[in-house]
Amino acid sequence: MSRSQFSRLSLCAAAIGALAITAFAVAPLRAAEDAVVIPAPTQDVKATDGLQTAVIAGGCFWGVQGVFQHTAGVVNAVSGYSGGSKMTADYHMVSTGTTGHAESVEIKFDPKKISYGKILQIFFSVAHDPTQLNRQGPDSGTQYRSAIFTTSDEQTKVADAYIAQLNAAKVYQKPIVTKVGPLEGFFPAEAYHQDYLTLHPTQPYIAYNDIPKVENLKKIFADKYIEKPTLVSEAKVTN
Template structure:
């Protein structure tokens, strides 16, 4: 079921409870199947000083944000939109798939605590399936595409090289379709989308699709996992 299908169940409390319990029970087995254990990038950014930023798109931003909020060294992860103009950076408009935006997460990280390469390794491993074109799991449309919006030439070179490395090693059954390009704009999503995984852990879509991603982070990248998420609730998010 899609995210919208799950939302329509919100008026049926009993149904939600049953679905959430069922989803939680089957999620661990899905997690083991969906996560990919992959090698780290052969090359990494070497010249980073101070807090760095990269914007990542990998399906519904709820799960992408949730994973990076549980990642040590990430100082902020904000859900939003990239790839289109500010005038159409609105959830209802983006959901039509006609604005050019991708649901994205702006990841700010401290390179002294976590490298850009490790951010990419987590992104390609537990955050999403980079071989799915214009979709992710139950959600389809260009707004759910896989993309890396870079903030430096070095970031782009490392990302391109890593994709080539993973494709050459045939880590996945199909080629990676992730697009890499310079960030032209990031627009924070509406407040109700922020910290969504933490605030709604039993929502069926989250329980079924996204909680397993965080569990995979904890399992596969234990040294990079933090139990308490770094939330944006108390941070002023502006466009």
């Protein structure tokens, strides 16, 4: 089921909840099936003093944010919108698929603890499937596209090289469709979207689609996994 079937206030409906519980009892969560073990990038952005920023899009931002909130070295991960104008950076407008925006996550990280290349490796491995065009799992539309919004020429070079590396290695059954382009603006999403995975771990959409991503992070990138998430509501860095 898509997020639209689970989100909004209708999520609380007893009938939906009963159906979801039944479905999970019959078909257990697939905690590792959708993850792909991939090589690290051969190129990377140089570590610098101070924080660096990565902006990525890979389907519903709830799951992508949740993964990076459990990643060591990340000091803040904010759900938001990139690719369109500030005027249309609104959830209901973005959901129409006509604004140019993609649901994105802005990641502030300490490059002395985790590199930009490692961020991309986690993104391509456990946070989403980069071979799905204008969709991710049950959600479809350009707002769910796979994209990397770069903040420097060096990030662009590393991202392009990594996609070429992964395609050449044929680690996926289909070509990567992730688009790389310069970041023109990131607009934080509404407050009720922030920290969503942590606040709603038993919500059917989260339990089925996103909790397995965090479990995959723990299994595949154990050295980068942290148990306690770094939440937007608690982050000391907000810009």
